[in-house]
Amino acid sequence: MSELFIAEPNSLVLRESEPLGRVGANEVKIRVTYGGICGSDLSVYRGKIQHATYPVRPGHELVGIVKEAGSIANVTKGTRVVVTPNTFCGECEYCLSEQENICPNKKSIGINADGGFSHEFVIDARYVIPIPDEVSDEKAVLIEPLAVIVHGLKKLNLRKGNSVLVIGCGTEGLLTVALADYLGANVTAVDINAEKLEMLKSFPHIQATHPNDIEPDTFDYVVEAAGTPQSVQSCFRWLKPGGSVLLIGITNASELPVGQIVRKEQTIYGSIIYRFPKDFAESIEYLSDERFDPTVFISKILPLENYEEAYELALSGNFAKIIIDFQNKEEQP
Numbered sequence: 001m002s003e004l005f006i007a008e009p010n011s012l013v014l015r016e017s018e019p020l021g022r023v024g025a026n027e028v029k030i031r032v033t034y035g036g037i038c039g040s041d042l043s044v045y046r047g048k049i050q051h052a053t054y055p056v057r058p059g060h061e062l063v064g065i066v067k068e069a070g071s072i073a074n075v076t077k078g079t080r081v082v083v084t085p086n087t088f089c090g091e092c093e094y095c096l097s098e099q100e101n102i103c104p105n106k107k108s109i110g111i112n113a114d115g116g117f118s119h120e121f122v123i124d125a126r127y128v129i130p131i132p133d134e135v136s137d138e139k140a141v142l143i144e145p146l147a148v149i150v151h152g153l154k155k156l157n158l159r160k161g162n163s164v165l166v167i168g169c170g171t172e173g174l175l176t177v178a179l180a181d182y183l184g185a186n187v188t189a190v191d192i193n194a195e196k197l198e199m200l201k202s203f204p205h206i207q208a209t210h211p212n213d214i215e216p217d218t219f220d221y222v223v224e225a226a227g228t229p230q231s232v233q234s235c236f237r238w239l240k241p242g243g244s245v246l247l248i249g250i251t252n253a254s255e256l257p258v259g260q261i262v263r264k265e266q267t268i269y270g271s272i273i274y275r276f277p278k279d280f281a282e283s284i285e286y287l288s289d290e291r292f293d294p295t296v297f298i299s300k301i302l303p304l305e306n307y308e309e310a311y312e313l314a315l316s317g318n319f320a321k322i323i324i325d326f327q328n329k330e331e332q333p
């Protein structure tokens, strides 16, 4: 069995992993099928996340099969599952009001706890959720990143025919475009990288364009998914009076046109990850519909041995989702 391992920033290796012990009563051992490389994995690798700790095994967008289940675990051996990579204490005021995404005791696997870029790993069973048969492994690896968008879009009172601008076509931006379109909004997507806009060519109703081509005061909602100070500012240039901005990209600080926001009664929402299991269950529900297929955003699936190429492609910024295939072709269950 092998695992990816980051001893310190900029040092990523594939190494033989320690044998896993027996699973605890409420734990499961998961044999990983696919792992998606996320922007935050790249930031952990590059040493750009303040709360990251090292050494760490990366990886948090994980789909696999339960290989062993503890005596009181709520899933059984053989179940196909996805994991929520963010833990929660279940006891604080936020957890008790179903806001476990802002639990102050939260840990994030792959960032400040060991992740799942490994043939197998063990996790508390409360962080796994079964995947129905109609959701393929390729769709399933998108359940976690899509749950971020499911959660974010709920903050907006999105209705059919509303105009939505999505800034930034990384995976989260692309998934926002796909979901808002599926929900009946008129969606425009902008990115400075034309290759990213290309990825939207299979969506006939979507306008995909360069930011210079956008008229001011045009959109009911603007979703910021680029995470730069400039793109946060530009949200307000393109937002209609009375409109709302949803911030899902992360940047440290940005200047805001406060006078305009007050006079035009504009609203800003911040949104972080998702609530579990609620938003995961909804993400699975959307993906169960064959008319909703964001797997077009999977640019490449590479075997674990090609992890360096996988990270390089992801770091280049010219692709959407890059997936690592952890299935050991010789050793079948």
Ligand SMILES: [Zn+2]
Binding pocket: 038, 039, 040, 060, 061, 145
């Ligand atoms: Zn992610």
Ligand SMILES: [Zn+2]
Binding pocket: 088, 089, 090, 091, 092, 093, 094, 095, 096, 100, 103, 104, 105
């Ligand atoms: Zn809590």
